[in-house]
Amino acid sequence: MDSEELDLGRDRSLLLVDDDDAFLKRLGKAMEKRGFAVQLAEGVAAGKAEVAQNPPAYAVVDLRLEDGNGLDVVEALRESRPDCRIVVLTGYGAIATAVAAVKIGAIDYLSKPADATDVTNALLARRSDHPVPPENPMSADRVRWEHIQRVYELCDRNVSETARRLNMHRRTLQRILAKRSPK
Template sequence: MAELDQAVAGLADRSLLVLDDDAALRTRLGRALEQRGFDVRLAGSVAEALDSVRGSPPAHAVLDMRLDDGTGLRVVQAVRDARPEARVVMLTGYGNIATAVAAVKAGAVDYLAKPADADDVVRALLAMGAAPAPPENPMSADRVRWEHIQRVYELCGHNVSETARRLSMHRRTLQRILAKRAPR
């Protein structure tokens, strides 16, 4: 942790925007990143984050993907337009390959699943061109299956019957899978 703190201390601009609609997570993550040396601003909605970016574009941003008033992708674009060199990390509790690709295309440098450790967030923000290290605990086979089903479901416009047909799965089985939480 000391080496991460030193790396943050060496940054010319330590401004950081944290966007999340979960107040407890936003506050906890903001405090943890502040303790590591960042100058943190908090936002609880897309509108609040866009106002913050217009007022003073941050050098770094940690953004939630899905919020009540929109998607974090809008904020990624606003940050990148205002400050092209900004480093943006996306956080989500609904991780899937399609949204990860969309985040990276929009300009995010990394995509982390919630709950993300503050040290992992700092590592992602500071990784300069280096390939990320392989995960310590990769997704289970059940999680990979669930992610694939979620991606096909999104691509089919949340149509259960069409998704079941494309996956060669019974509709009721698919409904049961969709009703459950994501496996670890």
């Protein structure tokens, strides 16, 4: 075990940044039960303020926050504490954002819904460990639905523009958007 891992073992400070208040509090309580000293932040500004005041050893940062992009918090963490182990968490899983998160210093990228066990495993995994496949991965229908929702949001909820970018008929897209998300 190198000295970096030894230091992180003693310092169990954890910053959770998410704009979903209920999820944030639930995950915070679960991580406290696992021995972490948890600080909560509900957005980019609050996350950066917490990093400036007391840089944590661990962090879980939601990618899409109401007041900006969670990657801004990841960059602030890397500047303040380069040894911080950061997991990026998001409801909109995409390869491009996963690559961006890892390039700026995140050690892992988890799609919501991730539970406290998934988060703990990601935070404490050794660098040489390969991630364990999820017990209940998203179905292909759910992955498709998530992708359509992400493109729809990126197009500012414009159905015609989203249909054009996804190369599908506008009415087909409207029917998909009107349905509930698949499991």
